Amino acid sequence: FETHREQIPLLVIVYLLTIIWIIYLILYHSRIQGIILSYILRRFFFKDATQIKFDSFSISFISGAIMFRNLHYTTGSYFVFVKDGCLVFRYWSKTKAKPIVRLKIKLNHLDIQFFSPIRSSTLSDSNNNNNNLTDDVQRGSMNGISTKGDDTQSVNTIKSSEDGLFVTRLRNLFPAIEIKVEHGRISAGHDTLPYGLLVRFSTMTSTFTSESPSRNPSLIDLMTLTYHLKYRNLRIQLYPIRVYQGEAREM
Numbered sequence: 001f002e003t004h005r006e007q008i009p010l011l012v013i014v015y016l017l018t019i020i021w022i023i024y025l026i027l028y029h030s031r032i033q034g035i036i037l038s039y040i041l042r043r044f045f046f047k048d049a050t051q052i053k054f055d056s057f058s059i060s061f062i063s064g065a066i067m068f069r070n071l072h073y074t075t076g077s078y079f080v081f082v083k084d085g086c087l088v089f090r091y092w093s094k095t096k097a098k099p100i101v102r103l104k105i106k107l108n109h110l111d112i113q114f115f116s117p118i119r120s121s122t123l124s125d126s127n128n129n130n131n132n133l134t135d136d137v138q139r140g141s142m143n144g145i146s147t148k149g150d151d152t153q154s155v156n157t158i159k160s161s162e163d164g165l166f167v168t169r170l171r172n173l174f175p176a177i178e179i180k181v182e183h184g185r186i187s188a189g190h191d192t193l194p195y196g197l198l199v200r201f202s203t204m205t206s207t208f209t210s211e212s213p214s215r216n217p218s219l220i221d222l223m224t225l226t227y228h229l230k231y232r233n234l235r236i237q238l239y240p241i242r243v244y245q246g247e248a249r250e251m
Contacts, residue, residue, distance in 0.1 A: 029058070030056040030057060030058040030067075030069075031055065031056045033056070033057045033058060033059075034053075034054035034055055034056045034057040034068065034069075035054075037054055037057050038052060038053045038054050050073075050074070050075050051072065051073070051074040051075075052071075052072065052073050052074075053070075053071070053072040053073075054068050054069070054070070054071055055069050055070035056068065056069040056070070057069075063088070064088060064089040064090060064091050064092075065086060065087065065088045065089075066086070066087040066089075067084070067085070067086045067087075068082075068084070068085055068086075069083070069084045069085075070082075070083060070084070071085065077114065077115070078112065078113060078114045078115065079111075079112070079113040079115070080110075080111070080112050081109075081110075081111040081112075082107050082108070082109065082110055082111075083108050083109035084107075084108050084109070085105070085106060085107040085108065086105075086106045087103070087104070087105050087106075088103070088104040088105075088106075089102065089103055090102045090103070090104070100175060100176060101176045101177065101178045101207065102173070102174055102175060102176065102177075103174050103176075103177045103178070104177075104178045104180070105177070105178065105179045105180070106179075106180045106181075106182075107179070107180070107181045107182070107184075108181075108182045108183065109182070109183050109184075110181050110183070110184040110185070111184070111185050112184075112185070112186045112187070113186075113187050113188075114186075114187070114188040114189075115188075115189060115190060171210045174210070175209065175210060175211075176207060176208065176209045176210070177207070177208040178205070178206070178207050179204075179205070179206045179207075179208075180203075180204070180205045180206075181201075181203070181204045181205075182202070182203055183201075183202060183203075184200070184201050184204060185198070185199070185200050186198075186199040187199070187239075189239075189241050190241075191241060191243045191244055191245075192244070193241060193244065194240065194241060194244050195238040195239065195240055195241065196238065196239050196240075196241050197236070197238060198236070198237050198238070198239050199234070199235070199236050200233075200234070200235045200237075201231050201232065201233060201234045201235070202232050202233035203230075203231065203232040203233070204229070204230070204231045204232075205229075205230045205231075206227065206228065206229045206230075207227070207228045208225060208226075208227055209225070209226040209227075209228075210224070210225055210226075211224045211226065
């Protein structure tokens with residue numbers, strides 16, 4: 001002990017740094033990752049009208065899990081909130097004759113709100129834009145601008161083959177996806193309507209399965225999607241909208 005007495009302060013410093021590092025990993029590491037990921041998504045991938053935020057975010061490469069808490073996703077027409085969720089990618093599973101669930105998604109306390117209707121003005125604007133495009137094409141053809149049908153057909157063939165290859169790889173990677181939601185709520189409404197629609201459920205388990213349409217699949221039908229849904233304590237009801245200024249009718 002006398003020979004190592006001079007190293008006692010260094011040992012105490014190492015112990016303190018180890019304790020601080022463990023506390024950081026347990027309490028603050030996932031929160032800092034959530035703040036950084038939220039900033040990167042808002043800065044580079046989403047527009048100014050879209051807001052996305054994670055309170056905490058963590059990745060486990062060995063177990064293939066992605067965990068997050070308090071996801072807020074807001075746009076001009078809907079809002080999504082998830083209290084906590086987990087995505088598990090079972091990369092070690094081998095594909096057999098029966099499609100296996102390689103991706104599992106579990107969400108707790110899901111809340112989705114739709115609060116903006118589809119306006120007819122957007123449809124009319126899109127129709128006007130399409131009409132302008134067709135007029136420009138017709139004028140161009142009348143002025144002598146020719147289009148090569150063979151080139152466009154070859155480009156479309158290449159794109160369709162690339163899309164088919166991508167879909168095949170995606171189907172081989174995720175032959176089945178399972179989504180489980182605990183305590184969910186979906187609501188839709190607008191201040192111009194007297195009532196809104198509210199859907200509640202305690203548990204919902206859904207499975208997406210992708211299969212080949214036949215032994216010799218065609219170029220159009222790339223795969224067949226099968227969807228299974230199970231739910232418990234489903235309630236569908238109408239609720240009055242408080243900010244509605246029109247005439248209220250009793251239901």
